[in-house]
Amino acid sequence: MSLARPILLLFALIAGVLAGPAVAQSDPDTLRPLINELADGKYDQTQKQIEALAATGDPAVAPALEALGEGDLYVRKSDGLVFITKKDGKGYKLTDPLTLETAGEAGRREVSKIKVNNKLRRVIRSALGSLTLRAPDPEVRRQAAEAIFKAQDPDGIEALDAALAAETDVGVRKVMEEARAAAVLNSGMDEAQKLDAVQTLSDMGNRDALSLLLATQASTEGAVRDAAGRAIVKIEKSIAAWDAAQNIWYGLSLGSVLLLAAIGLAITFGVMGVINMAHGEMVMIGAYTTFVVQELIRTSAPGLFDYSLFIALPLAFLVSGAVGVAIERGVIRWLYGRPLETLLATWGISLVLQQAVRSLFGPTNREVGNPDWMSGAFEIGQMTITYNRMWIIVFAMLVFTGLMLVLKKTPFGLYTRAVTQNRRMAASMGIRTPWVDALTFGLGSGIAGIAGVALSQIDNVSPNLGQGYIIDSFMVVVFGGVGNLWGTLVGAMTLGVVNKFLEPYAGAVLGKIFVLVFIILFIQKRPRGLFALKGRAVEA
Amino acid sequence: MMSSFLFRAMDTRAGIFLALMAAVIILVPAGNLLVPEGSPFHVPTYAVTLMGKYLTYALLALAVDLVWGYCGILSLGHAAFFALGGYAMGMYLMRQIGTRGVYGDPILPDFMVFLNWKELPWYWYGFDMFWFAALMVVLVPGLLAFVFGWFAFRSRVTGVYLSIITQALTYALLLAFFRNDMGFGGNNGLTDFKDILGFDIQADTTRAGLFAASGLALVLCFLLCRAITRSKLGKVLVAVRDAESRTRFLGYRVEHYKLFVWTLSAMMAGIAGALYVPQVGIINPGEFAPANSIEVVIWVAVGGRGTLVGAVLGAVLVNFAKTWFTAALPDIWLFALGGLFVVVTLFLPKGIVGTLSQGWSALRQRKVSADYEAGSDEPPAPPQSPSAPAKIHPKPAASRLPADAEAQPAE
Numbered sequence: 001m002s003l004a005r006p007i008l009l010l011f012a013l014i015a016g017v018l019a020g021p022a023v024a025q026s027d028p029d030t031l032r033p034l035i036n037e038l039a040d041g042k043y044d045q046t047q048k049q050i051e052a053l054a055a056t057g058d059p060a061v062a063p064a065l066e067a068l069g070e071g072d073l074y075v076r077k078s079d080g081l082v083f084i085t086k087k088d089g090k091g092y093k094l095t096d097p098l099t100l101e102t103a104g105e106a107g108r109r110e111v112s113k114i115k116v117n118n119k120l121r122r123v124i125r126s127a128l129g130s131l132t133l134r135a136p137d138p139e140v141r142r143q144a145a146e147a148i149f150k151a152q153d154p155d156g157i158e159a160l161d162a163a164l165a166a167e168t169d170v171g172v173r174k175v176m177e178e179a180r181a182a183a184v185l186n187s188g189m190d191e192a193q194k195l196d197a198v199q200t201l202s203d204m205g206n207r208d209a210l211s212l213l214l215a216t217q218a219s220t221e222g223a224v225r226d227a228a229g230r231a232i233v234k235i236e237k238s239i240a241a242w243d244a245a246q247n248i249w250y251g252l253s254l255g256s257v258l259l260l261a262a263i264g265l266a267i268t269f270g271v272m273g274v275i276n277m278a279h280g281e282m283v284m285i286g287a288y289t290t291f292v293v294q295e296l297i298r299t300s301a302p303g304l305f306d307y308s309l310f311i312a313l314p315l316a317f318l319v320s321g322a323v324g325v326a327i328e329r330g331v332i333r334w335l336y337g338r339p340l341e342t343l344l345a346t347w348g349i350s351l352v353l354q355q356a357v358r359s360l361f362g363p364t365n366r367e368v369g370n371p372d373w374m375s376g377a378f379e380i381g382q383m384t385i386t387y388n389r390m391w392i393i394v395f396a397m398l399v400f401t402g403l404m405l406v407l408k409k410t411p412f413g414l415y416t417r418a419v420t421q422n423r424r425m426a427a428s429m430g431i432r433t434p435w436v437d438a439l440t441f442g443l444g445s446g447i448a449g450i451a452g453v454a455l456s457q458i459d460n461v462s463p464n465l466g467q468g469y470i471i472d473s474f475m476v477v478v479f480g481g482v483g484n485l486w487g488t489l490v491g492a493m494t495l496g497v498v499n500k501f502l503e504p505y506a507g508a509v510l511g512k513i514f515v516l517v518f519i520i521l522f523i524q525k526r527p528r529g530l531f532a533l534k535g536r537a538v539e540a
Numbered sequence: 541m542m543s544s545f546l547f548r549a550m551d552t553r554a555g556i557f558l559a560l561m562a563a564v565i566i567l568v569p570a571g572n573l574l575v576p577e578g579s580p581f582h583v584p585t586y587a588v589t590l591m592g593k594y595l596t597y598a599l600l601a602l603a604v605d606l607v608w609g610y611c612g613i614l615s616l617g618h619a620a621f622f623a624l625g626g627y628a629m630g631m632y633l634m635r636q637i638g639t640r641g642v643y644g645d646p647i648l649p650d651f652m653v654f655l656n657w658k659e660l661p662w663y664w665y666g667f668d669m670f671w672f673a674a675l676m677v678v679l680v681p682g683l684l685a686f687v688f689g690w691f692a693f694r695s696r697v698t699g700v701y702l703s704i705i706t707q708a709l710t711y712a713l714l715l716a717f718f719r720n721d722m723g724f725g726g727n728n729g730l731t732d733f734k735d736i737l738g739f740d741i742q743a744d745t746t747r748a749g750l751f752a753a754s755g756l757a758l759v760l761c762f763l764l765c766r767a768i769t770r771s772k773l774g775k776v777l778v779a780v781r782d783a784e785s786r787t788r789f790l791g792y793r794v795e796h797y798k799l800f801v802w803t804l805s806a807m808m809a810g811i812a813g814a815l816y817v818p819q820v821g822i823i824n825p826g827e828f829a830p831a832n833s834i835e836v837v838i839w840v841a842v843g844g845r846g847t848l849v850g851a852v853l854g855a856v857l858v859n860f861a862k863t864w865f866t867a868a869l870p871d872i873w874l875f876a877l878g879g880l881f882v883v884v885t886l887f888l889p890k891g892i893v894g895t896l897s898q899g900w901s902a903l904r905q906r907k908v909s910a911d912y913e914a915g916s917d918e919p920p921a922p923p924q925s926p927s928a929p930a931k932i933h934p935k936p937a938a939s940r941l942p943a944d945a946e947a948q949p950a951e
Binding site for chain 1: 694704718719875886
């Protein structure tokens with residue numbers, strides 16, 4: 001009941017819209033007497049009247065039936081006309097049940113309620129179901145079939161059979177067949193029919209089918225019971241497989257978030273060997289850049305909102321990159337070869353940046369909106385995939401590929417690798433190592449800024465945004481192996497998936513603790529990470 | 541044997557420090573309890589508690605300095621040991637509340653009654669006895685440090701890697717202690733303490749006593765650290781800091797030395813935490829925050845890494861500044877703290893004490909050589925003080941005391 005109700009309400013509303021003159025199948029004048037008759041007689045009589053209304057097959061009567069089910073249908077004592085009413089102060093607001101136009105008001109004593117009992121409510125529900133099963137809009141038909149599926153109403157079988165005969169849409173047809181199977185299992189039909197129904201549900205293979213089959217198994221005997229048992233085993237297997245798929249998806253999604261946060265660090269820490277504790281703040285600066293861009297767009301060019309992220313991406317790269325270059329030139333270059341001091345100095349910088357952002361934008365969370373193409377979700381099989389997660393995975397992969405290309409295919413990447421591998425030799429070859437240092441650090445910070453744009457879509461944009469990612473990022477880089485971008489990719493994805501698989505058993509917090517402990521133990525075993533660099537570069 | 545051990549711990553600087561500490565330990569409680577309130581020499585109770593807090597921080601800084609300054613292990617997780625010691629003490633204080641809690645349960649602390657727990661978890665047993673709690677204050681952090689260090693040092697995790705996994709350790713503990721079902725009060729931690737060893741925890745005399753206890757613990761740990769760092773063991777530690785591989789090749793079991801000093805340091809941090817909790821009256825998971833651990837490191841860096849007096853001085857100075865700033869200019873504090881990190885690492889790598897003593901010995905050198913120049917033609921004798929000639933930053937040679945040395949640890 002409680003599940004079916006919002007859906008009923010929904011298609012009652014849709015039906016109400018459809019009830020406009022364009023799609024009305026019957027003349028309101030022929031329907032109105034039928035509706036007005038609802039006021040007469042006892043429950044038995046009302047039931048017949050409801051069935052008569054349903055028999056017209058006109059979606060226009062749906063609002064009236066819906067109101068009847070809700071107890072909102074009243075009859076005006078003076079002229080015996082029936083109205084949909086809504087309480088308004090001391091009196092009632094009247095609405096015409098067919099045209100849905102307002103029809104004045106009435107005092108409390110001028111109208112009386114048309115009473116219904118539970119049996120009638122069930123009748124109304126199936127009547128509404130069969131009414132909408134024939135609606136012109138396939139979406140409405142599908143919802144009607146789903147409502148019958150949920151209610152498992154044997155009375156809906158006839159209506160479904162009729163609707164199935166006329167149905168042309170393959171998708172809707174399938175839903176109707178499933179609804180029919182659900183209704184058949186709940187009816188007194190013979191064994192062969194029920195076996196067919198079990199087969200249909202078994203093919204359906206989701207949780208709804210599983211719960212129906214479990215109920216069937218408990219309430220029937222013989223062949224149907226056995227068939228239900230077999231179907232249950234089969235469905236449970238497929239559900240477990242889908243669950244695993246969903247977990248992997250969540251894991252990959254978490255992994256890409258980690259990858260985005262860590263990949264800039266993989267450059268500054270992994271390639272350059274600089275411990276940048278202010279890395280998280282670069283991410284935060286990127287997120288705040290997105291916020292500023294969106295604010296500017298909101299005030300000056302609201303039409304561009306869907307493109308705000310594309311505008312924010314290069315800006316975030318530039319802003320974070322510039323801050324990164326400034327940090328490198330101002331502080332870090334004096335500390336090369338002294339990693340522990342670098343760690344402390346950059347931690348100090350991170351405090352300053354946090355406080356600066358807090359002073360500028362305030363300590364509270366800032367609202368960053370999702371563009372339309374980032375919101376919503378779609379389903380594959382029994383998996384729900386939200387668009388923002390999907391785009392972040394795609395985006396993380398793009399950033400990773402782009403970075404790989406920059407490092408492997410451009411002169412700048414060549415210089416970077418040369419300086420990393422042998423600074424003095426590179427300098428002897430005429431590479432300006434200080435500039436390469438500054439630009440590499442700027443690149444790593446800029447990538448962090450880009451990550452901030454992506455993270456602003458799924459996380460709170462606050463001055464503490466970066467803090468939450470810094471430890472995770474270091475874990476990913478250390479786990480994957482310092483100085484190896486592929487290691488970072490594998491590390492991020494592994495940690496993401498492992499985390500999500502641990503969560504159902506251990507809870508989110510314990511899962512995270514397990515992962516941390518696992519990494520701590522892992523570093524004992526392989527102190528240089530999954531993909532350790534070998535050769536002279538390691539000792540340099 | 542014992543006396544020579546102690547004797548080694550003494551020199552002028554340590555003497556000054558001990559005299560100062562003795563004065564503080566006696567004068568502050570006396571100023572609070574004996575001097576009448578109107579007098580300008582009266583020390584208000586809140587100041588006693590505040591200074592007691594500083595002393596426990598100083599002890600924590602001392603512990604960090606022992607491993608970082610002398611053994612080159614930069615721990616970003618010492619707040620974890622501090623908090624564990626604090627929790628052990630907090631559990632004792634919780635059990636002392638007895639029926640005076642809001643729910644009046646004679647055994648279960650309030651938060652357990654609130655969570656509908658029926659009996660005390662096994663790990664709370666024994667904490668109604670002070671000696672047991674006191675033992676745990678040392679044992680729990682010590683054991684954790686031992687196990688952690690055993691794994692870390694044996695597989696030769698060094699440098700920043702070690703720093704980052706110590707940070708991960710305290711982060712993991714932070715997350716764990718936030719959970720309600722851990723049985724440590726979750727988010728709120730342990731608070732609302734009533735008395736300690738039968739004394740009312742709010743009373744002025746108890747506060748003064750806790751202050752004196754903190755001071756005493758600091759002095760004792762200082763002497764212990766001093767004795768260790770000036771012994772042969774201390775020399776090996778400094779060798780490990782400056783050239784770990786070479787020390788290993790010379791035949792020392794580097795990981796044993798590291799493990800010893802690491803565990804000892806964790807125990808000292810635990811004691812600091814245990815003295816901290818009754819004075820501030822609360823312990824919650826926030827103490828595990830990685831930021832706290834890094835802050836401790838900056839106290840040490842400000843005062844002077846590798847100088848025990850410097851660690852104490854740095855802790856007191858920075859915390860005094862923090863108290864003052866957060867009251868007067870709350871927005872500026874993080875700027876100031878962040879700036880401090882940068883300035884100290886860039887311009888004051890030896891910290892206050894290190895820089896001062898370096899300047900002092902440079903001055904003496906100049907005086908000695910000036911005397912020689914003014915005197916005869918005889919060649920300059922080796923400097924009277926065995927202290928190294930003060931070279932220009934950044935790389936001074938090895939010097940008389942590890943306390944003066946700030947050679948870069950070999951990475």
